Amino acid sequence: MSASGSNQWKDRLFRGLLWWAGLTMIFLAIGIFVSLVHQSWPAIRSLGTRFLTGRTWNPVSGQFGALPFVAGTLLTSVISLVLAIPFALSIALFLGEYFRTGPIAGLFKSLTELLAGIPSVIYGFWGLFVLVPWIRALELRIGAPPYGVGILTASLILTVMIIPYAASIARDVIDLVPQHLKEGAYALGATRFEVIRKVILPFARSGILAGIFLAFGRALGETMAVTMVIGNRNLLPKTLFDPGNTMASVIANEFTEAAGRLYLSALIEIGLLLFLITLVFHILGKWVIQRMQVPGES
Amino acid sequence: MRNRLWIRQFLDRGFQAVVILLALLTVLPLFLILGYVLKNGLGAMNWELLTHLPKPVGETGGGLLHALVGTLMLVSLALLFSVPLGILAGIYLAEHQHTRLSYWMSLCIDILQGIPSIVIGIIAYIWVVMPLHHFSALSGGVALAIMMLPMTVKATEETLKRIPRALKEAALALGAPYHTTILQVVLPAGLSGIMTGILLGVARIAGETAPLLFTAFGSPFLNFSPLRPVDALPLLIFNYAMSPYPDWHRIAWGASVLLIAMVLGLNLLARWVIRRWKVQF
Numbered sequence: 001m002s003a004s005g006s007n008q009w010k011d012r013l014f015r016g017l018l019w020w021a022g023l024t025m026i027f028l029a030i031g032i033f034v035s036l037v038h039q040s041w042p043a044i045r046s047l048g049t050r051f052l053t054g055r056t057w058n059p060v061s062g063q064f065g066a067l068p069f070v071a072g073t074l075l076t077s078v079i080s081l082v083l084a085i086p087f088a089l090s091i092a093l094f095l096g097e098y099f100r101t102g103p104i105a106g107l108f109k110s111l112t113e114l115l116a117g118i119p120s121v122i123y124g125f126w127g128l129f130v131l132v133p134w135i136r137a138l139e140l141r142i143g144a145p146p147y148g149v150g151i152l153t154a155s156l157i158l159t160v161m162i163i164p165y166a167a168s169i170a171r172d173v174i175d176l177v178p179q180h181l182k183e184g185a186y187a188l189g190a191t192r193f194e195v196i197r198k199v200i201l202p203f204a205r206s207g208i209l210a211g212i213f214l215a216f217g218r219a220l221g222e223t224m225a226v227t228m229v230i231g232n233r234n235l236l237p238k239t240l241f242d243p244g245n246t247m248a249s250v251i252a253n254e255f256t257e258a259a260g261r262l263y264l265s266a267l268i269e270i271g272l273l274l275f276l277i278t279l280v281f282h283i284l285g286k287w288v289i290q291r292m293q294v295p296g297e298s
Numbered sequence: 299m300r301n302r303l304w305i306r307q308f309l310d311r312g313f314q315a316v317v318i319l320l321a322l323l324t325v326l327p328l329f330l331i332l333g334y335v336l337k338n339g340l341g342a343m344n345w346e347l348l349t350h351l352p353k354p355v356g357e358t359g360g361g362l363l364h365a366l367v368g369t370l371m372l373v374s375l376a377l378l379f380s381v382p383l384g385i386l387a388g389i390y391l392a393e394h395q396h397t398r399l400s401y402w403m404s405l406c407i408d409i410l411q412g413i414p415s416i417v418i419g420i421i422a423y424i425w426v427v428m429p430l431h432h433f434s435a436l437s438g439g440v441a442l443a444i445m446m447l448p449m450t451v452k453a454t455e456e457t458l459k460r461i462p463r464a465l466k467e468a469a470l471a472l473g474a475p476y477h478t479t480i481l482q483v484v485l486p487a488g489l490s491g492i493m494t495g496i497l498l499g500v501a502r503i504a505g506e507t508a509p510l511l512f513t514a515f516g517s518p519f520l521n522f523s524p525l526r527p528v529d530a531l532p533l534l535i536f537n538y539a540m541s542p543y544p545d546w547h548r549i550a551w552g553a554s555v556l557l558i559a560m561v562l563g564l565n566l567l568a569r570w571v572i573r574r575w576k577v578q579f
Contacts, residue, residue, distance in 0.1 A: 007475040008475075010475065010477055011475050011476045011477055013477075014476060014477035014480070014481075015476065017386055018386050018387075018389055018390040018393070019390060021383050021386030021387040021389075021390060022386075022387045022390035022391060022394075022399070022400070022403045023399075023403070024383060024387065025387055025403050025406045025407050025410065025447075025451065026402055026403060026406045028406070028410060028444070028447070029406035029407075029409045029410055030406075032410075032413065032417075032421050035421060035424045035425065036417070036420070036421070036424075039420075039424055086320060087320050087321075087323065087324045088324075090316070090317045090318075090319075090320035090321045090324070091320075091321050091324050093317050094317055094318065094321040098314065098317060098318070108321065108325065111325045111328055112324070112325065113565070114328060114562070114565075115324075115325065115327070115328045117501060117505075117561050117562070117565060118328075118331065118505075118558065118561070119504075119505025119506070119507070119532055119557055119558075119561065120505070120506075120507065120508070121505070121507040121532045121535050121536050121539075122331070122335065122505075122535065122554050122557065122558065123331070124536070124539070125335075125535055125536075125539045125550065125551075125554060126330075126331045126334055126335065128539060128540075129334070129547075130330070130334055160327045163324055167324075191306050191307065191309070191310035192310055192313075192314065193306075193309050193310040193313040193314070194306070194310070196313070217412055220414070221413075221414025221415065221416065221417070222414075223414065223415060223416040223507075223508040224507045224508055224532075224536060228536070228539065228540065248414060248416045248508070251416050251419075251420065252416055252508060252511055255419075255420070255423075255511065255512045256511065256512050256515070267420075268420055268424075271416070271417045271420045274414055274416070274417060275413060275414070275417045278412055278413070278414055278417075279409060279412060279413075282408065282409075282411070282412030283405075283408060283409065283412065286408045286412075
């Protein structure tokens with residue numbers, strides 16, 4: 001009898017442990033948001049909307065306008081996304097339709113996984129020593145100021161980094177397209193291109209959109225590779241060849257040097273802003289994917 | 299009519315060619331990057347690199363033993379913080395599907411997963427560095443643990459969800475208490491999936507630099523205390539790559555080869571675990 005009593009007690013303890021572990025996830029997410037707001041409060045109070053509209057970031061004179069960084073982040077992310085979409089879709093169609101099985105599919109799947117697995121800092125290192133000289137040569141040829149580093153260089157590195165991510169989501173969605181729909185179209189005499197255009201892509205549309213959102217969220221928050229090749233200049237970029245800074249790269253560069261409460265607080269506010277923007281795209285993407293998978297599973 | 303057929307077939311072939319071409323172009327950077335890293339890094343690879351500490355600027359040679367130790371410490375701390383908690387939370391979610399609380403938990407895990415790594419660095423700075431007043435391996439471990447936690451939870455949840463209910467019901471019917479059923483029947487059956495998730499998580503965090511910039515911070519000394527700053531392989535690559543010294547670049551290329559080998563090795567190990575230990579139902 002005492003054995004079953006102790007088991008009951010252990011069971012209750014175990015269930016309690018599970019419950020608390022799960023609840024910790026909620027506390028963590030809320031805690032992160034609260035901490036960010038709390039630490040950026042001095043900047044929010046004293047800077048107000050000047051933080052979002054100001055074009056000058058000069059910690060020495062106490063001016064903290066984050067617009068150049070917001071612009072840098074949005075520019076690099078949008079450019080890299082636009083460049084990545086055709087490549088990601090091709091990989092997805094390649095693996096999800098043209099070569100579904102066999103050694104070629106296995107090889108390409110492994111290669112794209114490897115591409116996704118290379119650490120960000122190594123992309124940056126390679127970019128600094130290979131891509132930057134290439135871009136500099138290009139800039140010399142077309143008569144742009146030959147910085148080498150800049151918005152364009154950062155966007156190109158980002159493109160390579162987000163392609164595998166967007167592609168793997170798009171491929172999963174293309175895999176979900178029911179075989180009978182495709183066979184129906186083939187039976188009507190459609191070519192493979194027509195099946196892709198009229199059956200596969202419309203069916204997978206929302207899933208591909210979700211993949212684009214998630215890849216965009218990733219591009220927004222990517223730090224190291226961008227920091228190493230963007231040039232780190234705190235001015236609003238005027239052309240694609242200009243050096244700039246993104247929200248993530250300015251935090252990476254200046255956080256340890258931030259002297260003064262307001263300076264540190266302003267950097268944390270940039271972190272808060274980045275967190276919120278990324279959150280929107282990440283949750284939107286996850287939500288669309290979840291909605292897609294529900295009918296497939298039941 | 300024959301003409302239209304010709305156009306349709308032409309479009310079909312053309313589209314296929316474009317898809318294959320773009321797919322090939324996508325993996326081209328992989329070979330460019332790997333080739334360049336190997337070309338520069340293999341030459342830098344020697345015994346001294348692995349067993350020595352860095353030398354002062356100007357002297358050639360020296361190694362990155364301190365960064366290897368640091369990476370090992372940071373990953374161990376991250377595993378210590380995230381694995382027990384992550385597995386417990388994963389069990390909760392697998393056991394309580396479609397409840398309101400588990401919906402909010404899943405949402406929060408998605409949120410945690412989407413946080414940019416640099417912001418996680420800020421959080422570890424606020425939570426650990428600020429109260430302690432100095433950079434430390436501990437704060438870096440906390441940052442990496444926050445990154446790894448959602449991956450561990452998801453891997454556990456997804457694996458346990460796929461384990462047949464009958465297994466659990468059989469154990470309960472035999473009179474096994476709930477915790478015995480979960481810990482000795484359900485969890486071992488899902489071990490390979492959870493292990494794989496953890497290994498892939500380690501492969502991710504071992505290459506992370508951004509969360510360590512203002513937590514682990516970096517240090518050229520060999521240090522085993524979790525309360526002092528440590529270097530890590532990715533952090534060393536960043537600092538050395540941005541330096542103007544060719545000898546430091548050489549060491550950074552060597553470190554890049556090590557890091558890529560580590561990430562690749564962990565990925566292969568994860569695949570092997572899945573094949574070797576997968577429990578068939």
